[in-house]
Amino acid sequence: MISFIERRLVFPARKVSDGDWNPPDLPFEDVTFTADDGTKLHGWYVPHAQPRAVVLYSHGNGECVPHLDNRLRVLNQRIGVSVFAWDYRGYGRSEGKSHESNVVSDARTAQLWLAERANIDPDEVVLIGRSLGGAVSVALAAEHAVAGLVLDRTFSCLLDTAAHNIPWFPVRCFMSNRFSSAKNIRKYHGPLLQSHGTADEVIPLAMGKQLFEASPSKQKRFLEIPNGEHNGPLPDFCYEALIDFLDSLK
Numbered sequence: 023m024i025s026f027i028e029r030r031l032v033f034p035a036r037k038v039s040d041g042d043w044n045p046p047d048l049p050f051e052d053v054t055f056t057a058d059d060g061t062k063l064h065g066w067y068v069p070h071a072q073p074r075a076v077v078l079y080s081h082g083n084g085e086c087v088p089h090l091d092n093r094l095r096v097l098n099q100r101i102g103v104s105v106f107a108w109d110y111r112g113y114g115r116s117e118g119k120s121h122e123s124n125v126v127s128d129a130r131t132a133q134l135w136l137a138e139r140a141n142i143d144p145d146e147v148v149l150i151g152r153s154l155g156g157a158v159s160v161a162l163a164a165e166h167a168v169a170g171l172v173l174d175r176t177f178s179c180l181l182d183t184a185a186h187n188i189p190w191f192p193v194r195c196f197m198s199n200r201f202s203s204a205k206n207i208r209k210y211h212g213p214l215l216q217s218h219g220t221a222d223e224v225i226p227l228a229m230g231k232q233l234f235e236a237s238p239s240k241q242k243r244f245l246e247i248p249n250g251e252h253n254g255p256l257p258d259f260c261y262e263a264l265i266d267f268l269d270s271l272k
Contacts, residue, residue, distance in 0.1 A: 033120035035112035041088025064115035065108030080155030086114040157201035164209035178204040214242035219250020
């Protein structure tokens, strides 16, 4: 029962019925790829003829691929990248049940699939992660070489975030998903771009700054979004900074 409750909190698994599976003006490839243990996973690949970068996008825990059409359109058409967004186990058309251990392993599989599809080396892939996807991206970058790391409104530690949002329940005593990002990011020395809103009601700004301060990168930048909340679109200056960041990786 406890593990069921935890999974519902951390990985609420948005289903096939959620979102728009046929978004207009988004020329995506519908992708099925296979995890190390044989689990079938799903994602959308949006190619660009002359990409500024090749991006693996890991979403938040309350999202799935068909929720990302506007974000993928901006990344592909405005930022000029080829982007692969994938669903965690149990989300959308991906099979199985998610846990920290298999999600990070699956992210590596997605990175390798993307590198092969885009005809680049795996260490040329740029990771972008939002919220929980930021923790997935940090964990992946801590263990495998990547070209750059972009974090959008993510946390320093999942346990701290859970305790902040559910103060009446002793989450630290039973949670097996921990995502200790502030610890993991110490293993990543590459370029980092991170953004966080001052009014984030889910993950306080202080948690984002704690993660940033833990990074040993000598090429890192923190974007503070005035009055920015946890959900909603990013302001223009964040996209301008993203273009500058990606161009700096060349």
